Amino acid sequence: MTSPAGVVVVGASAAGLTAAEALRQSGYDGPLTLVGDEPHPPYDRPPVSKQLLAGDWPAERLLLRPEEAYTELDVRLRLGVAASALDVTAHRVRLANGTDVPYDSLVVATGTRARTLPGAGGAAGVHVLRTLDDALALRTALAGRPRLVVVGGGFVGAEAASVARSLDCEVTLITTGDAPLADVVGPDAADMLASLHREHGVRLVTGTRVTGLLTGQGRVTGVITDRRGVRSEVRADAVVLGVGARPNTEWLAGSGLPLGDGVECDSTLYAGHDVWAAGDVASWQDPDSGTRLRIEHRTNATEQGRHVAANILAGPGAGSGFRTVPYVWSDQYxxxxxxxxxxxxxxxxxxxxxxxxxxxxxxxxxxxxxxxxxxxxxxxxxxxxxxxxxxxxxxxxxxxxxx
Structure with missing residues (x-):
């Protein structure tokens, strides 16, 4: 008799870990594997752009569980190796090291990665802020008090600017909006946030798009901007790109799973072929409005991890629709x-x-x-x-x- 392959979770994230824990808490006692492309065990991401970047917390404080918890959970950790392909017919995940991991049920919790600008990959001094290692690298750079340009007025950009000013860096924040988070909070609160940044010494450049980077001797020296067709340059010693994120779905190309802005699931977070998705990578059909949603919030990741675990145990066709009230917070100054x-x-x-x-x-x-x-x-x-x-x-x- 063939031994069960069990549940495989690809993505050592908050969503992935929560799904694994919820399975055990609900009585699942079969094989359980957690795969992650980073070498770190699952950690909390919101502090990456807040307490970790500021140096207020050590990296170890971000870990979601101590090492011994994984032994108690009876989960096999496969860290530091990315998933590279999926065969839904054979029910196997191919890893970047060439090994295959069989599964009976699969949870895709691979999250997102930071977007960049064309040409940004080869220049020193260009940073994104998504992972623990991203934050540690930027924290080291900020210790030298560089002239910093932050590209993007969303949560990551606004928080990076706040931390950089607390470390006495010269900061310019460039956003296409009228103020940081203007598309989220409305004009009055956006005006308040703009005033808050200016009071703390941030130079705000609004209604402006960054079209490229300036480099010299392999390092970034500034950015090129466009405001209503007028080209300008802003000099910098370091640049943070806070221009959004992309779902990590490339490894699923050709698998037969429906892909769009993420892994496209039904209202129960089921994508077909005994595959489920949770967290930032999941695009699901809201059971109330019928519209498709994908949410990059920490609380959503935890809620979806639990929901997927319950629906795996219930089985395809028997799961319940996922409903949520998204919640997000931002610490600034x-x-x-x-x-x-x-x-x-x-x-x-x-x-x-x-x-x-x-x-x-x-x-x-x-x-x-x-x-x-x-x-x-x-x-x-x-x-x-x-x-x-x-x-x-x-x-x-x-x-x-x-x-």
Missing amino acids: GLRLQVYGLARGPGATHLVDGDPRQRKFTAVRVRDGRVVAALGMGMFRQLRALRELVAEHAAWQPRGLTS
């Missing part, structure tokens, strides 16, 4: 911005309580008359109360909210 829901995209931002100018407020994002997100700073209890409106996609009723 000692303040914490928090967001529930999907704030990006069209819509209007309405203040509920407080005042963004005082850095203490709550607000909601409204689309087609419905609350799709809530955000705030310095008012956690009040913001938490708005979460239910997001979960229900409640009709926007400003008087009821402020009474």
